[in-house]
Structures are given as structure tokens and as C-alpha cells.
Amino acid sequence: KTVFTEISPSEFFYRNRDLAGFSNPSRALYSTVRELVENSLDSCELYTILPEVYVRITAARGSEDKPDPKHYEIVVMDNGSGIEGEQVPKAFGRIFYGSKYRLRQARGMFGMGGTMSILYGQITTNKPVEISSSVDGVKFEKFLMMIDIEKNTPIILERQKSEANGWRGTRVRLTLEGDYFRSSTKIFDYFKNTALVTPYANITFIDPLGKLVHYTRGTNVMPDPPKETLPHPHGIDVEAAKRMIRLWKGGPISKFMVQSFHRVGDKIALDFLKYSGIPPETDPKSLSNEDLVKFTEALHDYEGFLPPDGKCLSPMGEEIFSAGIVKELSPEFFTVTAREPAAYSGFPFIVEVGLAYGGKINQQGIKLLRFANRIPLLYDEGSDVSWKVLSDEIDLKRYRVDQDTPLILMTHICSTKVPFKTVGKEYIADRPEVEKELRNGIREVFRKLQIYLSRVGSMEKQRKK
Amino acid sequence: KTVFTEISPSEFFYRNRDLAGFSNPSRALYSTVRELVENSLDSCELYTILPEVYVRITAARGSEDKPDPKHYEIVVMDNGSGIEGEQVPKAFGRIFYGSKYRLRQARGMFGMGGTMSILYGQITTNKPVEISSSVDGVKFEKFLMMIDIEKNTPIILERQKSEANGWRGTRVRLTLEGDYFRSSTKIFDYFKNTALVTPYANITFIDPLGKLVHYTRGTNVMPDPPKETLPHPHGIDVEAAKRMIRLWKGGPISKFMVQSFHRVGDKIALDFLKYSGIPPETDPKSLSNEDLVKFTEALHDYEGFLPPDGKCLSPMGEEIFSAGIVKELSPEFFTVTAREPAAYSGFPFIVEVGLAYGGKINQQGIKLLRFANRIPLLYDEGSDVSWKVLSDEIDLKRYRVDQDTPLILMTHICSTKVPFKTVGKEYIADRPEVEKELRNGIREVFRKLQIYLSRVGSMEKQRKK
Ligand SMILES: Nc1ncnc2c1ncn2[C@@H]1O[C@H](COP(=O)(O)OP(=O)(O)OP(=O)(O)O)[C@@H](O)[C@H]1O
Ligand SMILES: Nc1ncnc2c1ncn2[C@@H]1O[C@H](COP(=O)(O)OP(=O)(O)OP(=O)(O)O)[C@@H](O)[C@H]1O
Ligand SMILES: [Mg+2]
Ligand SMILES: [Mg+2]
Secondary structure: OOOOEEOOHHHHHHHOHHHHOOOOHHHHHHHHHHHHHHHHHHHHHHOOOOOEEEEEEEEOOOOOOOOOOEEEEEEEEEOOOOOOHHHHHHHHHOOOEEOOOOOOOOOOOOOOHHHHHHHHHHHHHOOOEEEEEEOOOOEEEEEEEEEEOOOOEEEEEEEEEEEOOOOOEEEEEEEEEEOHHHHHHHHHHHHHHHHHHOOOOEEEEEOOOOOEEEEOOOOOOOOOOOOOOOOOHHHOOHHHHHHHHHHOOOOOHHHHHHHHOOOOOHHHHHHHHHHOOOOOOOOHHHOOHHHHHHHHHHHHHOOOOOOOOOOOOOOOOHHHHHHHHHHHHOOOEEEEEEOOOEEEOOEEEEEEEEEEEOOOOOOOOEEEEEEEOOEEEOOOHHHOHHHHHHHHHOOHHHHOOOOOOOEEEEEEEEEOOOOEOOOOOOOEOOOHHHHHHHHHHHHHHHHHHHHHHHHHHHHHHHHHO | OOOOEEOOHHHHHHHOHHHHOOOOHHHHHHHHHHHHHHHHHHHHHHOOOOOEEEEEEEEOOOOOOOOOOEEEEEEEEEOOOOOOHHHHHHHHHOOOEEOOOOOOOOOOOOOOHHHHHHHHHHHHHOOOEEEEEEOOOOEEEEEEEEEEOOOOEEEEEEEEEEEOOOOOEEEEEEEEEEOHHHHHHHHHHHHHHHHHHOOOOEEEEEOOOOOEEEEOOOOOOOOOOOOOOOOOHHHOOHHHHHHHHHHOOOOOHHHHHHHHOOOOOHHHHHHHHHHHOOOOOOOHHHOOHHHHHHHHHHHHHOOOOOOOOOOOOOOOOHHHHHHHHHHHHOOOEEEEEEOOOEEEOOEEEEEEEEEEEOOOOOOOOEEEEEEEOOEEEOOOHHHOHHHHHHHHHOOHHHHOOOOOOOEEEEEEEEEOOOOEOOOOOOOEOOOHHHHHHHHHHHHHHHHHHHHHHHHHHHHHHHHHO
8 A cells, every 4th residue: 555645845855955955064064154144145135234244164062173074063143134033933943934935136035045054954963053133233032943854843942032232133053064174165265256246245254274264345335125026927827817816905907907017007008908808897806717817828928018127136236246356356357247137937137247357367268157146156057057158159269368368257147036947056047038138248248358458459569669 | 024934835836846847838848748657657667567658748629729839738647556546636736745755766756746747737727637546447536636836735626436447547637838849859759768768668659749659568577666675874864863763662772773774683783883882782762962963973984884785776677778778779789787786875776877889870979868767867968977977987989989989878877866956857966976886887888889899890800801
């Protein structure tokens, strides 16, 4: 007789933790740094707080003289918004629980990164996680907790309230089996690349060997935070339409269109309803199942909808991108460009591209740095859409660039939903719309480089005469 | 004030369906075929039933003359074990519900493939799925159902019992938005490759253009079904150890070791307990948290455990692999090899490799066909471990092979847990243990080919004299 089992989301990712980037001690240490730092930076940026992020990794007590892999304690502290005491246990102790399930750009999107780090720490060291948080700088709550993995629910071991004395933010302290020897290079790359696209952040990192690195703020300018937006008609499937209609407070479909969709005004609403053969006074709740499908298909086919604007997005912008490049790369020359907002499957996105040459950049040949919603992507380059565009669609010879030209190309995709191919956010799928914007952005910066190089080349010739 | 939300597993994969291989109509049609056919073959093989699988894709009523993408109806029927009526709704209407969460080889492992196909069909066409199943050939139950995506639970619209008149098995009929024009090549490749590794199956495929293809059984020999196994000590983390101890019926740790772990007898148990400094009469339930961590680490470090045997695995075996190659490829020469059972992180696996040359194989140069637990992997070749081994570690010139030699290399990895990197099972991570077995298996078949080619070459020379 066949035995059926149901498993919880945490049980699923406990068993399949490689899907989330926790495949071994070296990778898990890297992923833990990533997930916690990204939570901290999201929290600061959403409230336009100049980020102060502190990260410390030390050998756990009793493991100091052991070889890798071994137990490490990691502390990540920020000056962000903090988390309400009531929400802390589930925010960190439940998979698929979070505040980022919205149509608004953020590094977080799955509701599980912080929880996975805690889960991995727990299954390798059996130690609880300590989380302190204050939302007002007056009081802070400290939790000692673990996760009931089979039930996907937090287990609170201790909870106490204390004076915050002005500190507002979040501090996470957990122990996990890591391999610092194998992951240190990637961890330092992660911080350096993060500093590149977040030059308004102060980041301090202390490693297990006692090395302290300050990534010092290079500008006080922060990007405008994104604003939550209405869905774009092109992103609507039948399930989404059903739900929007169920929540509709009542009134004709012409009003429903204007109040439910991004950038749909009365005129476009009426023109669309004419196109799709639905009378404007129709009650959306009266649409039959068949009508619903036709309505959804018409939303996709109608060509009169305005493209998304970028209000739900938060690109770096030229000033910030330039500040980061100057601060981290010190090139002889650089150029940045940003594409207009575009969309894939109704999800808005903006591509920003930067190219830096010479100066302190001394590796031979071109190096690609990829970013998505300000997250540095350091794995699976060969599978990523940016790599594909660079290697298949850019003919370097056209731009007076050869195998040895010291170049760093930076691609940044920001979206309300970055088309990651994996839960571990390793690389980005090659959506044709995204590919197109990348191609044009990359060509643009190479053209600018070519102009610079030819000007330098002709000045050289002048001087030699 | 920050608003927190919890989402269900189906809601998560509804929003992130590209993670599961349902990114667009062309890919979703392919994934639906894959997921349903794999469920059928799993069901037959587990009970050593010679598989009869019928697949039909037709334009949905009203869509016959429309261009792609459009609505298609797909029917998949098998003669497998059938599903108990009580279990049908959750098996297909709940994500993370299934019968394959066990230490035993199967194509299924995540408990969500069938459910995703139904979910995708529902959100694109709003039509319910019809599922019929009989476990005894006497009565069959037919369900008309949909999924409550927000709650991750089935919605039963109709249920009826009827005479089965001897038919035992499962039949799934659903409607989805697909793009047959774009996915037909991949779908036919999927069937051809499935027939290659499942030559004991009769598979019938009728496509929307009315084309009928029979993949006819080439052998009545079936692989021995896998047997569920105890976990191997090397795969145990602290959470797993805790659970096993919680379920332990009572008795000393020496007995616990023998009854809980794969291939651990009294002698090895005592030797391990001596190594880890735990007295054999210790009650496992009395171990402190600290002791538990030490115990788990010792399980990893102790070198005296026997490697896993292959009883929980079900490789094709030479006879079946050869039958498939002959039937589907008709080569001039072929060779197959199987490696001894090995393990990565305590999970047993076996690598089988086949190489076919000439005859009806007429493409120029080497083509790689990848399989895992008999599933053909047709995407993301460049990211897969087999591709990495072939391109980085095999020097083709050593084997008298050049750019034009018509060759097909087949790699098959079977495991209780195939290290897929994605939920869509597209490609396999490069675990060093798996890489090693692949490397040796691939070299083995190339050596055999080289012997053949030199024999043929010298016979040619003889003839010319
Ligand atoms: N440092 C922090 N400051 C403020 N809020 C935080 C912090 N860390 C976590 N949170 C809250 O906890 C929630 C869950 O975090 P978690 O990392 O598990 O998921 P996420 O960030 O929403 O998505 P992702 O899995 O993509 O990272 C977040 O949505 C956020 O509301
Ligand atoms: N054709 C079938 N015959 C018998 N049982 C089936 C069939 N299709 C599905 N099932 C049952 O339904 C369960 C759920 O199927 P589903 O495809 O969603 O998950 P899975 O096969 O367990 O894992 P995966 O997501 O990796 O495919 C299976 O575990 C199996 O018990
Ligand atoms: Mg997060
Ligand atoms: Mg399945």
C-alpha cells in the first residue's frame, strides 16, 4: 500500500538545501553572509537610512585551533528599521514568511533567506540563534530561538526586553559549520562588489583571522526608495484576475481597470474594453469563467497599454554608480548608462551598465561583474544572461579592445521580480526583453570607451610628433 | 509599519513558476509532458509492471485554428499501480505531498511535479483537471478538481466511482496554454530519449497535428525495483540524528547504531563507539546537545563504515541499456559500462555510461545525452556536471576521435537523491564524487571505442593490401 507524506516548506529545504545555496560548509558560510547582509541593506534602503552594517565571523568557542570545516559564529548588525518583537520569531523561524512579497524592488523576494541561514546553523551545530531588534531606539527585544523544521515554526527558548539606548536596528548571531579557508576569497569579493553598488553604505567586516576591513561610505546620496505599484496588465493570468475581482469593492469594469492596473486611465480603459468587446458598465464579478479567460487574454494582446514607469524600481542612478566605481576601482576611465524602464511578462525592470578601464584595474582582459537588485552574483557566470550577451553578441574587436585590455564590465538589473533561475539567486534567465536591454546597454558603454581610446590614441600620436 | 505575509508552497511556486520549469507556454507544455510521463513510469517500475504509457496533445476545443501560443488539452494514461481514491486530491492538488520522500530511487523526489502541471493549466485556462485512477482493475474513481492556490489544497468539483473493467492505472486530462510550434522538437527528443533508457516500455504519443508515434517495447526485461534503505552514517546531520533518537524504541546505542544505519553490524558499531569515545551501553536519548554534535561529527569522520550497497538503487544494467541503444540508435558499434555504487554526502549513486558510434548515427561530432534516474535532461547542458567532465577532462584526440566522428555519449546517474541544482531538474551539480565516477566511466567507454576503431582501422589496412 502506497504511503503518502506531506512535508513542510522548511522540511523541503532542509532536505534540498543545495537548491537554496547551502550545499556544503564553504558555500553555506558564503550564503549566510549574503542573506544576512542583504536583509540589513534592504532594511536601511527602504527607509532611506544611510547603512551601517557590521559583520564578524569568528571560530566558535572550542573550535579555534581546529582545521576547516569547523564551527564559526557569525554576527551581523545593522542600523536599519528593526523588526517588531511580535514578528521576529516568524520572520526568522518560518520559511515563506516575510515583508517582501510586494510589487516593489528589494533584494529579498522569497521570504526564506534569513531562515535558511538559521536552519543550516542549527542542523550543523545544534545551537540556537540570538536575534536582537529595536524599532524605536528606546527598547530592544532579544530572542533565543530555534526552528521546528518539521512544522516550519519557530521555537522560542528565551525572550527579553531591554533598554536600547538609542540603537535602532537588527542584530543576528548564529553558529554554523563553515569552511572559511575555502570561502574567504568569495566573501571578500562579495563585500567589495557590494561596496561598489552601495557606495553610501559603511560596511565593516572582521574575519576569523582577525583581519578588519572598512568599506567606507563614499557618498551620502541614496537612491530614491521604490514605491509599491499596481500590477501591469501584461502580467495578469486568470488566477490573478480572479483574485483582483474577488477583492474589488464593487463598481463597473471601467472603474475596476483604472483602480487595479498600473498606468491605466479612463481613456485607455474604455479603449481596451471596446477592443475586448466588454461593455464598460459590466460588473466584473458577473464575468463567467469563459469571459474571464477572454478578458485575461485580451489584457495580453491589447497594444495600447502604457509601458511600466520606474516608480516601483530603485536603480543606482548615475551619481551613485559613478561614486562606487571611483571608490572601489579607481579606473583611468569609466562610463555608465541606464536604459529606460522596460518589462518582461508585465514585470518592470531597468538595466544599468558600467564599464571601467585602466588605472588601478590591472588584470589582463575583460572581467564581468553582475548585479541584480544590488546583489552581487558571484556564481554560475557561464549560465547567466549577461555572460551570454557579452560573449555571443558583443564583438570586442569593433571597439579597439583586445585580449589584454584591462576592463571591468558591470551589469545591473533591477526589477520587482528578477528572473533568477534558482532559489539561491545565482544567475539570471535569458528573457528576450532583458537580453535586449543588456545588449544595448553594453554596446553603449563600449562605444563610449572606443571614443575615449581613440582620443587617447590620437593624443599619443600628437605627442610623438 | 511593516506588513508581514505568509504564503503557501503553491502560492510560492505560482509566483515563481520559472523555478519549476513553467516559465512560458512552450516550456510549460514540455514540463507538463515530462512531469506526467515520469509519474506514470515511476508507478509502473515500482511494481515491475511493463509500462504502457499513452500521451495525447490536441488543440483545445475552440482553439483548433488559432496560432501558438494557445490552449491545448493533454491526456496521459498509464497501466501503473493507480492511486487510492482518498489520496488522489492531495497527490495532485497539494505541493509537497507525495509518496517519494523516501531513501529509494525514483524519478519523482520533490512532491510537486504533477501539481505544478495542474496549477499552470488552471492559471492559464481556468479549466479543472480530470483524474481517473483504479488500484484494482475493478472500480475506478474519477475526480474533477482544481487547486486553491492560496491555501495549497485541492478543490473537488465532482467525484464518481465506476466500473474499471480490468483497467488499472491512472489517467490525467488537463488543459493548459502551450506553444507546440516551439516545443515539439524538445517533446519528441524527450520521448526518444526516454525510450532509449526505458526500452521495456510501450509509449504512444499523438501530437496536435495528428501525428502518431509508437515507441515499441524492445525487451521484456525490467530493472529490479529499488528497496528502501536505512540512511548511511555519512549523510547524518544533527537534526537527522535527533529525529532518529526520538523515534528510537529504546535500548543501548550499540543496538541503535545497528538498527538505524545502512550496513552497520555489531562489530563496526562497537569499533565506531570506541573511536568516538561513547560507551556502547549509553542510552542514545541521554546524550546531551554537545554529545549529539560530537556523535554526528564522529559519524562523518570515522573511516570504518562500509560504502553503500546499491539495493536502494535501480540502474538500467547492461542488458537493458544495450537494448535501448540498439533500438533507438542502431549504431555500428556501442559499449556500456557501470561503475560500482559510490556515495556523495552519504547518498548512494551509480553512474552508467554508454557510447555509440556510426551506423544510423549520422550527425558530425559528439553528441551528449544526459540522464538522471532515467529522466532525459534536455536543458542547460553547459551547466551540467557531465558536460563539464566531457569538455574539461576528456581529451578526445587520445582516443582516435576527431571533430567529425559520429558519436553519441550517454551518461546516466541514478541516486536516492540526484544532486539537481534546480527544482525543474534541468542539470546536475558537480559533486566531486559524482564527477570522479563520470570521468572514469567516460574514459572507459572511450577506451573501448578506441580499441574498436583501431581494430577496424587495421582490418581496413589489411584489406587494402
Ligand atoms: N536585518 C533586518 N532588518 C529588518 N527586517 C529584517 C531583517 N532581516 C530580516 N528581516 C525581515 O524578515 C523577513 C524575512 O527575511 P528572509 O531573509 O527570510 O526573507 P526575505 O528577505 O523576505 O526574502 P529572501 O529569501 O529573498 O531573502 C524579511 O522580509 C524582513 O521583513
Ligand atoms: N500516474 C501515477 N501513478 C501512480 N501514482 C501517481 C501518478 N502520478 C502521481 N502519482 C502520485 O502522486 C504523487 C505526487 O506526484 P508529483 O508529481 O506531484 O510529485 P512526485 O512525483 O512525488 O515528485 P516530483 O515533484 O519530483 O515529480 C506521487 O508521489 C505519486 O505517489
Ligand atoms: Mg532576505
Ligand atoms: Mg512527479
